[in-house]
Structures are given as structure tokens and as C-alpha cells.
Amino acid sequence: MKEFCGTSEITGARFSIYPMSDRFVEIILSSLKEVDTSKVWMGTDDVSTCVRGRSEHVFDVVKTIFLNASKDGDHVVLNATFSNGCPGDSAGDTFMAEDSVLMNHELTKKISQEVATQFALYPLGIPGYMDVIMEQIKTVEQQGVFNGGVHYASRLDGDANKVFTALESAFEGARKSDSSHIVMTVTMSANSPTRKEGQ
Amino acid sequence: MKEFCGTSEITGARFSIYPMSDRFVEIILSSLKEVDTSKVWMGTDDVSTCVRGRSEHVFDVVKTIFLNASKDGDHVVLNATFSNGCPGDSAGDTFMAEDSVLMNHELTKKISQEVATQFALYPLGIPGYMDVIMEQIKTVEQQGVFNGGVHYASRLDGDANKVFTALESAFEGARKSDSSHIVMTVTMSANSPTRKEGQ
Numbered sequence: 001m002k003e004f005c006g007t008s009e010i011t012g013a014r015f016s017i018y019p020m021s022d023r024f025v026e027i028i029l030s031s032l033k034e035v036d037t038s039k040v041w042m043g044t045d046d047v048s049t050c051v052r053g054r055s056e057h058v059f060d061v062v063k064t065i066f067l068n069a070s071k072d073g074d075h076v077v078l079n080a081t082f083s084n085g086c087p088g089d090s091a092g093d094t095f096m097a098e099d100s101v102l103m104n105h106e107l108t109k110k111i112s113q114e115v116a117t118q119f120a121l122y123p124l125g126i127p128g129y130m131d132v133i134m135e136q137i138k139t140v141e142q143q144g145v146f147n148g149g150v151h152y153a154s155r156l157d158g159d160a161n162k163v164f165t166a167l168e169s170a171f172e173g174a175r176k177s178d179s180s181h182i183v184m185t186v187t188m189s190a191n192s193p194t195r196k197e198g199q
Numbered sequence: 200m201k202e203f204c205g206t207s208e209i210t211g212a213r214f215s216i217y218p219m220s221d222r223f224v225e226i227i228l229s230s231l232k233e234v235d236t237s238k239v240w241m242g243t244d245d246v247s248t249c250v251r252g253r254s255e256h257v258f259d260v261v262k263t264i265f266l267n268a269s270k271d272g273d274h275v276v277l278n279a280t281f282s283n284g285c286p287g288d289s290a291g292d293t294f295m296a297e298d299s300v301l302m303n304h305e306l307t308k309k310i311s312q313e314v315a316t317q318f319a320l321y322p323l324g325i326p327g328y329m330d331v332i333m334e335q336i337k338t339v340e341q342q343g344v345f346n347g348g349v350h351y352a353s354r355l356d357g358d359a360n361k362v363f364t365a366l367e368s369a370f371e372g373a374r375k376s377d378s379s380h381i382v383m384t385v386t387m388s389a390n391s392p393t394r395k396e397g398q
């Protein structure tokens with residue numbers, strides 16, 4: 001669908017943080033206060049938050065907000081849809097001029113948080129999308145957090161920083177494919193009281 | 200990607216319910232207890248629940264669980280990915296032999312619940328996926344709950360039963376397109392204390 005596609009390489013994420021707690025408003029607000037969002041465009045409504053900019057900063061900001069929200073031990077879930085190459089996607093383009101230095105790396109590298117994650121890749125516009133998905137599953141398998149497939153998703157378990165690195169490399173790998181529009185959905189759970197049960 | 204595709208017309212949803220409450224375990228368990236799942240295959244792990252069967256029963260079960268969880272006024276969010284035509288998708292095929300009578304309709308039709316929803320359609324495997332999306336947005340616009348586009352999603356506001364009808368018709372409409380693999384993501388929020396703000 002090249003005729004619909006902008007030339008912008010902007011990446012976006014639409015995401016929400018769900019603290020399973022009566023204190024959810026406080027947890028969300030404080031997680032947003034402790035993140036440096038100076039290199040991304042950000043907008044929030046009553047359903048979700050949207051972050052747009054260079055891919056590395058989008059991942060950096062989403063990861064930081066999730067780690068901030070979960071670091072005190074509350075059961076918190078992140079739901080995010082990452083997107084690159086969405087037709088007509090150009091608002092926020094000025095943020096593409098930012099450099100690559102991650103604004104929250106010093107903060108997040110110190111946070112150790114076990115997470116259970118399910119993700120799915122959707123490379124749009126090409127008949128060979130399953131090949132792109134399989135290739136990126138192989139990429140993720142090399143990162144030490146892959147934990148098999150479930151219906152409609154793949155599972156990643158381990159430290160949140162490592163899981164985010166795996167997610168980002170799958171997304172970036174898929175961007176190099178024939179597909180000009182990559183979507184990736186992520187559900188990431190921290191501090192769940194439910195121990196893992198089999199499917 | 201016809202060579203990867205099964206012939207099964209089975210629909211699946213991988214979803215989670217997030218009650219923003221200290222009582223989240225109790226709310227989730229009681230919402231699961233009050234739903235008739237006899238016409239679908241269902242499996243739950245520590246991250247999400249997967250329901251598979253005839254499309255109408257999958258929507259019926261997801262809607263009922265969400266309405267059960269939110270009907271007492273707690274702030275509850277549903278996150279769901281609906282899928283049809285996923286390559287290799289055949290487990291649970293026996294449930295395709297069920298009839299079309301909805302098992303939870305008598306329960307849910309009595310529940311009136313305002314929701315704010317963001318959804319996105321991803322018709323895979325075809326270059327013309329944007330045409331399929333645009334056509335289904337038109338379908339949804341006729342249902343009285345469409346509330347415009349946001350980055351990476353479309354917005355639906357109104358009564359949950361009406362919003363679910365709109366979502367189901369967009370999904371079913373997309374299934375009739377050239378794409379043999381349709382994915383739809385839904386984020387639906389009930390009883391949020393945040394009033395709607397502009398993007």
C-alpha cells in the first residue's frame with residue numbers, strides 16, 4: 001500500500017498501565033512523573049497514552065513508565081501496541097531530529113523486575129508475513145527470554161530489561177522486512193499473585 | 200499465505216480483564232463463574248485467557264466476562280485480541296459444530312454499561328489492507344457509537360452492548376475481505392474516574 005504510506009520512519013506506541021490496586025491513580029501519576037519524555041511526543045486520553053518519536057526513545061519511555069509503576073511490588077500490567085510505517089503517520093515528526101541517547105537508561109538499568117510477557121508481530125501489506133514473524137521469533141530465541149508459543153502470541157519470561165531488549169530487536173528486525181507497516185502487541189505482567197499454570 | 204492457512208473458520212480471542220482494585224482476584228474469579236462457556240474452548244494462564252470457537256460465541260463470552268466484572272462499578276479494563284484465520288489454527292475445532300444460540304444473551308442484554316473503547320483492525324497478507332480497514336470503519340460509523348480516529352486506533356463510545364455489536368460487525372465484515380487472517384485489538388474501559396480529555 002505504498003500510495004498510503006508516508007516516508008516518515010516515526011515509531012509510535014499506544015499503551016496503558018494497569019495497577020491492580022485501589023491506589024491505581026497514584027501509581028500511574030507517579031510513574032509518569034519519574035520519566036524523561038523530552039525526546040518524544042506524548043498524548044494521554046481516558047483510555048490510553050500515545051508516545052511517538054524515534055523507535056529507541058519510544059521503547060525507552062514505555063519501559064520506564066512500566067518499571068516505575070511496578071517497582072514497589074504492586075501487580076501491574078502493561079498493554080502496548082507498537083507501530084511503525086502507519087499510513088499517513090506524520091504528526092510529531094520534529095522528534096525524529098533527536099539524537100539516540102536514551103534519557104532513562106541510568107534509571108531503568110538499576111531496576112530488576114521479573115515479568116511474564118505475551119507478544120505478537122503483525123507485518124502488514126505483504127503475503128509473506130508469516131516468514132517475517134518466524135524470522136523474528138528466531139531472533140528472540142537467541143536472547144534467552146523466549147518461552148514458547150501460545151495461541152495467537154509468543155511468550156517471554158525473565159528480567160524486564162532483557163525482555164524489552166528482545167521485543168525491541170524483534171520489532172526492529174521486522175522493520176527491515178518487505179513490510180512497510182509493522183505492528184507489535186505486548187502484554188507484560190509484573191508481580192502477579194497467580195503462579196504460572198499450563199495452558 | 201494460503202500455504203500456511205488452515206481451512207478452519209475458528210475464531211479466537213486472547214484477552215485479559217484488569218480491575219483497578221485491591222479486590223481484583225475476587226472480581227476476576229466471580230466474573231468467570233457467572234459466564235456460560237459451554238460452546239467455546241477456553242484456557243487461562245498467568246497473563247491472559249484464550250477463548251476459541253464460533254465467532255459469535257467468542258464475542259458473547261468475552262463481552263459477558265467484561266460486563267460481569269464491571270457491573271458493580273469498579274474501574275475495569277478489557278484488553279482483547281480477536282483473530283480469525285491464523286495459520287495452523289485448528290485446536291478446538293470440535294466447538295465449530297455448536298449451534299448459534301448465544302448462551303449469555305439473556306444475562307448481558309439486561310446490563311447497561313457505558314464504555315470508552317479504542318480498537319484497531321489488522322487484515323494480514325494483502326497489500327490492500329487499508330481499503331479493508333476503511334470499509335469497516337464505514338460499517339462501524341453506521342452503528343451510532345463511532346467517535347473518531349486517534350493515532351493507531353479508532354474510538355467507540357457508548358453502551359457496551361452496542362459497542363460490542365459494532366466491533367463484531369467490523370470483524371465479521373473484514374473476514375469477508377481478501378484477507379484470510381484478520382486480527383482486531385480492543386481496549387475497553389468502564390467506570391474510569393478520568394473524564395475524557397482531548398488527545
Ligand SMILES: [Ca+2]
Pocket residue numbers: 283284374375378379380
Ligand atoms: Ca476467512
